Amino acid sequence: MELQLLLVVSAALFGIGVYGALSQQTFVMIMMGIELMLNGAMLAGVALWGVSGAGAPKGQLLIVIILTVMAVEAALGFALVIGIFRTRQADMTEMLDELQG
Amino acid sequence: MNWSAPLPGVVLVGTVLVAGAYVASVLDAGAARLVAGRPLRVGELVAGPWREAALLARIRRSTTERPDAQTWALAPALLAAMAGVAVATVPLAPGVAVADVDDGIVLFGAAMAVVMVGAFLHGWSSNSVFPLVGGYRFVALALSYEMPLALVLIAAALPAQSLSVGAIVESQQGLWNVVRQPLGLPLFLVAGMGLAFWGPLGMSDGADLAGGTGVEASGPDRLAWALARHFVLVAVAVMGAAVFLGGWQGPGLPGALWMAIKTLVLLAVVVGVGHRVARIRLERFVVVAWAVLIPLALVDVFASGALAL
Amino acid sequence: MTDAALVADVAIWLFGGGSVVAAWLVFRTDSMVRAAYWLLASFVAVGMVMVLLQARFLGLVLVLMMAGEMTIMAAFMVMFMMNPAGLNPMSMVHQHTTAKVAGVVAFAGLAFVGLVAEFPDRPVDPASEPTAELGEELLGDSMLIFETAGVTLLATMIGAIAIAGKRGRFGNAQEGSAPPPVDPDAPAGPDAHPSPMHGGHGGHGGMHH
Numbered sequence: 001m002e003l004q005l006l007l008v009v010s011a012a013l014f015g016i017g018v019y020g021a022l023s024q025q026t027f028v029m030i031m032m033g034i035e036l037m038l039n040g041a042m043l044a045g046v047a048l049w050g051v052s053g054a055g056a057p058k059g060q061l062l063i064v065i066i067l068t069v070m071a072v073e074a075a076l077g078f079a080l081v082i083g084i085f086r087t088r089q090a091d092m093t094e095m096l097d098e099l100q101g
Numbered sequence: 102m103n104w105s106a107p108l109p110g111v112v113l114v115g116t117v118l119v120a121g122a123y124v125a126s127v128l129d130a131g132a133a134r135l136v137a138g139r140p141l142r143v144g145e146l147v148a149g150p151w152r153e154a155a156l157l158a159r160i161r162r163s164t165t166e167r168p169d170a171q172t173w174a175l176a177p178a179l180l181a182a183m184a185g186v187a188v189a190t191v192p193l194a195p196g197v198a199v200a201d202v203d204d205g206i207v208l209f210g211a212a213m214a215v216v217m218v219g220a221f222l223h224g225w226s227s228n229s230v231f232p233l234v235g236g237y238r239f240v241a242l243a244l245s246y247e248m249p250l251a252l253v254l255i256a257a258a259l260p261a262q263s264l265s266v267g268a269i270v271e272s273q274q275g276l277w278n279v280v281r282q283p284l285g286l287p288l289f290l291v292a293g294m295g296l297a298f299w300g301p302l303g304m305s306d307g308a309d310l311a312g313g314t315g316v317e318a319s320g321p322d323r324l325a326w327a328l329a330r331h332f333v334l335v336a337v338a339v340m341g342a343a344v345f346l347g348g349w350q351g352p353g354l355p356g357a358l359w360m361a362i363k364t365l366v367l368l369a370v371v372v373g374v375g376h377r378v379a380r381i382r383l384e385r386f387v388v389v390a391w392a393v394l395i396p397l398a399l400v401d402v403f404a405s406g407a408l409a410l
Numbered sequence: 411m412t413d414a415a416l417v418a419d420v421a422i423w424l425f426g427g428g429s430v431v432a433a434w435l436v437f438r439t440d441s442m443v444r445a446a447y448w449l450l451a452s453f454v455a456v457g458m459v460m461v462l463l464q465a466r467f468l469g470l471v472l473v474l475m476m477a478g479e480m481t482i483m484a485a486f487m488v489m490f491m492m493n494p495a496g497l498n499p500m501s502m503v504h505q506h507t508t509a510k511v512a513g514v515v516a517f518a519g520l521a522f523v524g525l526v527a528e529f530p531d532r533p534v535d536p537a538s539e540p541t542a543e544l545g546e547e548l549l550g551d552s553m554l555i556f557e558t559a560g561v562t563l564l565a566t567m568i569g570a571i572a573i574a575g576k577r578g579r580f581g582n583a584q585e586g587s588a589p590p591p592v593d594p595d596a597p598a599g600p601d602a603h604p605s606p607m608h609g610g611h612g613g614h615g616g617m618h619h
Contacts (some may be wrong), residue, residue, distance in 0.1 A: 003531075004418070006459070007524025009426040010507035015517025022439070023509030025502040028486050032449050036433050040520075042472070043456050047438070048529065050463030057547035061555065063460075063468050064548070067475065068559040071440045072566045076480050077569035078486065087578070091490040093557070094504065169441065204541055207470040214477035221481050223537065225443050225488065233488070242483055247478065264467075264541065 004046035014040030025092045027084070031077045035070065042066045110199035114185045114243055117193065121335030122328060125149040125368050132376045156219060165227050173226035179219030180329035183212040185292035187336035190345045191269045198270065206254045207265035209340055213250065215391055216333055217243040224314035235313025238383055239305035242295050245390035250292035252398035253285040255343045256405040266340070270348030277347040281408065284401040285331035286345040288394060290371060293337030300375025304383055307332075338367040351367075375409070422462050429455035442487035450480035464534040467541040 013036055020033025026098030042063055084090050124397065130149050151330055157297075164170075190205040192198035202208060216238060226238020258264050261272035269278075279286045295302040298313075306313035315326050342348060342363035349356030421564065433453035439445050453476040460469030503509070546555045576582065 002422070003529055004525050005601065006426060008521045009430055011517050011520035012430045013433050013456075015513045016430070016437070017513075018516040019509050019513030021488060022436050022512055025504055025507055026490075028490070029437075029445065032436055032445065032483070033447060036436070036452065037458055039429070039433070039453060043426075044520075044524075045466070046456075046460045046465050048417055050442055050465060050534050052505070052529040052532055054532035055538055055540060055543070055592055057540075057541040057543040058552070060465060060468060060540060060544040061547055061552050063465065064503070065559060066543070066545075067468070067472065067562060068478075069451060071475070071563060073467055073480075075566050075570045076573070076578065078482065079573040082488070082574040086574075092502070100484070133538070138572050172447075202466070203469055203539070204466050207467060207474070211470045211474040211477070214474045218447065221484060222443075222447070225484070236515055242481075244478065298533055323436065363551070 001050040006051070008042055010040040010042075010044035010047065012040070013043060018073075027077070027081045027091060030093070031074070031081075034073060034077075038066055038070050039072070058091070078091060081097055110189065113193070113197075114188045114199055117339065118181070118184060118335055119331045121338065121364065121368065122331035123150050123332055123371060124178060124365065125154075125331050125338075128369055136376045154324055158321055158323035160323075162322060163317065163319040165229050165317050166306060168228045168317075169226040172222045173318075175327040176219045176226065177322075177329035179222070180216055181332045183219070184329070184332035184336035185216045186212040187234070188339050190266050191339050192270055193339075193360050194349050194355070197281045198267055198356070201265055201267040203263065203265045206258055206264050206269070206344070209266075210251055210254065212245075212336075213292075214247065217247075219329070220298070220314060223272055223318075224305065227314075227317035229317050230308045231316045232314045235305040235310050235316075238310075238313070239298060239306075241383060241387060241397050242298075242304060242365050242390075244300060245387045246292040246394065248293045249288045249372035249394040249398040250389065252395070253282075253288045253401050254291075254344065256282055256398075256402045257286055259402070259405045259409040262409075265346075266343055270343050270350065272344070273347040275348060275393075277350075278345045279347075282345075282401055282405050284397055284404075286341060288398055288401070289341050289365070289392065290337075290374075293334070293341065294371055294374070296337055297334035297371075299330075299371060301378040301381050302386070303375070303380060304386075307380060308379075334368070334371065336366070338364045338371065341367045362393060418462050420539070425455040425458040429459070444486060445482045446480045446484040447481070450476055453480070464536070464538075464540050467544060515521055588619075 017033045017038075017040060018064065019038060022033070022050030023028050024033060026029050045062050045066065049055065049063070053059045081091070083097070088095065090096055103124060104318045127146050131141055131146050134146075156269040187209050189199040190202060190208050192201055220238045220239040220243075224232040225237065249382070257269055257278050260278075263269065263272075273281075279373075290304070294300050302312070304310075306315050309315070315323060318326050339360075342360060346363040346367070347359075348363075349360045351359035351362075432448045432455060435448040436445050436452070439448060454473050457472040458607075459467040460466075460472065503522045
């Protein structure tokens with residue numbers, strides 16, 4: 001029962017993340033949506049590892065990989081936000097609707 | 102620790118923090134007098150912190166235009182709580198630790214990362230320019246010294262083969278880490294000064310910013326912020342005493358007394374440096390942190406690893 | 411059930427529920443800094459669930475990492491946004507209906523799988539040492555994976571610096587930079603905007619697609 005409820009919680013986190021990533025206009029808010037999806041994935045991973053996976057070390061390794069993905073996503077996301085702001089002074093998706101330049 | 106009765110643990114941590122903060126501010130006032138060549142008046146020094154606290158508590162609160170009042174109130178609470186978490190992981194005497202968890206120094210690192218959140222919130226929430234600049238300064242500093250801080254703690258964990266603070270203290274039987282890893286304690290204290298924005302790293306609340314993140318706080322708010330900052334300093338000193346100075350170990354005297362003496366020594370060092378070393382410019386420190394302190398911390402880790410093999 | 415186990419269970423529910431509430435508030439608050447720190451609250455709650463499920467090291471590392479990352483996010487928000495403090499109510503969303511539907515579908519699908527699928531009941535042995543096991547795994551059998559993650563992070567660092575640096579690949583990255591036209595009919599280019607820095611920001615508050 002505990003596992004099912006934790007998986008529902010992680011699904012809720014993922015769903016809110018999907019909503020945020022698709023609906024937000026600001027780049028950083030979109031990144032927040034993506035981070036929430038990863039958060040949900042991580043919770044599901046830990047729940048399965050802790051309640052159903054008998055604590056296999058490979059399960060923790062998967063979480064480490066998700067943490068790495070988060071770090072990469074954040075670093076590249078911020079780099080792109082800065083890069084776009086330098087060249088186009090844009091901080092929202094709608095400001096990048098033309099291909100020229 | 103007995104989790105169903107948390108009161109003794111809370112009281113113990115609170116006593117350590119309050120006593121440490123009091124001693125630190127007495128030392129600070131004393132050092133200021135020494136540096137200025139004025140006579141030390143012990144009576145005045147001992148009563149000083151109480152008088153200041155009583156004065157601040159009676160001053161009227163001020164506020165700004167549309168502050169974020171909740172996060173403003175949260176900021177000192179975050180700092181104080183994280184200082185408490187840090188102290189809780191440290192054994193204060195043989196077998197007397199509130200929560201000597203097996204990932205103690207990771208918990209300490211996480212708590213100190215949350216201190217950064219608190220300081221930024223304190224700068225941002227008053228909706229005023231100088232505090233915001235102060236908050237930015239804290240973040241720029243913190244991102245620079247967090248890496249050396251994490252590395253020297255990892256180096257200290259290597260000989261203990263454990264991340265628990267208790268095990269690190271035990272591992273220093275006979276040889277303290279301050280001797281075994283001479284780079285560790287100085288780097289740790291640099292980071293600690295940054296965390297408590299003290300002395301040469303007191304940029305976020307510096308006088309050049311008219312008081313930085315604390316500009317808009319007055320009365321009880323200012324008192325809370327000053328207390329929280331002292332608590333963080335005490336937490337750093339307690340952790341430094343345990344991880345680098347052998348904790349409660351020492352000949353003759355009881356363990357708790359050794360721990361208190363070592364904490365006091367570290368507090369005195371930090372306070373003394375604060376009065377003898379000028380404030381460093383932010384961008385200069387950031388360059389030094391990344392180009393000098395991180396390589397030094399890496400040397401510390403490699404050397405400790407080689408020794409531990 | 412012992413007292414300690416009961417406390418742990420209740421705490422897991424509180425933190426689990428709290429993580430969802432905090433995640434929801436990320437997109438409901440008007441203040442950018444608050445949004446970043448609600449997200450941090452969500453991460454901290456998940457980190458605490460991890461700690462309670464015995465993945466102590468990873469849970470604490472998550473808190474450590476996210477406290478830094480969310481502070482950077484908050485700093486970015488204050489730097490780039492026209493309304494960081496949340497003084498005015500705002501809603502900066504597009505394709506709102508699609509996004510809501512996608513979010514609900516994702517939640518429903520995943521929750522359905524989570525509820526229907528059968529998983530064996532094999533909890534972590536409380537006497538085990540997950541941190542030590544993780545260390546053995548990272549520097550033992552899975553060392554290649556760990557190293558790959560490390561090299562990926564190194565490549566990310568170099569790439570991020572290359573993208574974000576002021577010295578762009580083709581000279582100064584800011585040269586000729588101009589805000590894009592907010593009004594689709596207005597001409598682009600530096601002449602169209604008397605004050606190029608943040609010139610267009612005032613008009614975005616009501617943008618609502």
